[in-house]
Amino acid sequence: MEKPGRTDCPALPPGWKKEEVIRKSGLSAGKSDVYYFSPSGKKFRSKPQLARYLGNSVDLSSFDFRTGKMMPSKLQKNKQKLRNDALNPNKLFWEKRLQGLSASDVSEEIIKCMELPKGLQGVGPGASTESLLSAVASALHSGSAPITGQNSAAVEKNPGIWLNTSQPLCRAFVVTDDDIR
DNA sequence: GCCACCGGTGGC
DNA sequence: GCCACCGGTGGC
Numbered sequence: 001m002e003k004p005g006r007t008d009c010p011a012l013p014p015g016w017k018k019e020e021v022i023r024k025s026g027l028s029a030g031k032s033d034v035y036y037f038s039p040s041g042k043k044f045r046s047k048p049q050l051a052r053y054l055g056n057s058v059d060l061s062s063f064d065f066r067t068g069k070m071m072p073s074k075l076q077k078n079k080q081k082l083r084n085d086a087l088n089p090n091k092l093f094w095e096k097r098l099q100g101l102s103a104s105d106v107s108e109e110i111i112k113c114m115e116l117p118k119g120l121q122g123v124g125p126g127a128s129t130e131s132l133l134s135a136v137a138s139a140l141h142s143g144s145a146p147i148t149g150q151n152s153a154a155v156e157k158n159p160g161i162w163l164n165t166s167q168p169l170c171r172a173f174v175v176t177d178d179d180i181r
Numbered sequence: 182g183c184c185a186c187c188g189g190t191g192g193c
Numbered sequence: 194g195c196c197a198c199c200g201g202t203g204g205c
């Protein structure tokens with residue numbers, strides 16, 4: 001059933017609707033509330049709620065909840081209260097961004113994959129030297145915490161339980177004097 | 182028990 | 194001081 005007052009929202013995937021409801025009474029009479037409705041009809045009252053539901057499928061960083069439009073100017077007014085890694089798409093973002101990209105030097109020659117110490121190895125599906133590089137680079141980029149890698153051999157067996165999300169997908173390693181040289 | 186609606190407030 | 198966000202509840 002089509003509800004009146006719900007309009008299409010072009011900034012969101014097809015089927016998403018927006019509704020603005022004016023408050024009729026009370027101290028806040030005249031103010032309005034904005035709601036969004038998923039294609040399935042679920043109601044959303046805030047941008048965080050929307051973001052949680054949409055995950056990485058839609059980039060809401062420039063999405064203005066009140067107007068329902070993408071506002072590029074919002075980009076630097078980006079909030080970040082990083083609470084825990086599970087809710088923080090930041091690392092994944094950088095890792096994706098770096099995937100398939102290569103560094104180049106001034107002569108614009110692509111620098112092939114850096115050689116990494118043997119002690120540093122990726123874990124998990126799709127482990128390759130490139131994804132390992134991205135993972136480590138991303139970890140270096142997005143935090144100041146030391147990088148120790150995944151701690152337990154158990155992560156190989158059941159990452160669902162043992163994966164340490166604050167560390168890149170690489171095995172725990174020890175840096176030797178030789179590596180530094 | 183649900184939900185439309187307004188209140189309260191933390192963060193800016 | 195404003196307002197995005199979410200708590201709480203009256204009315205059903």
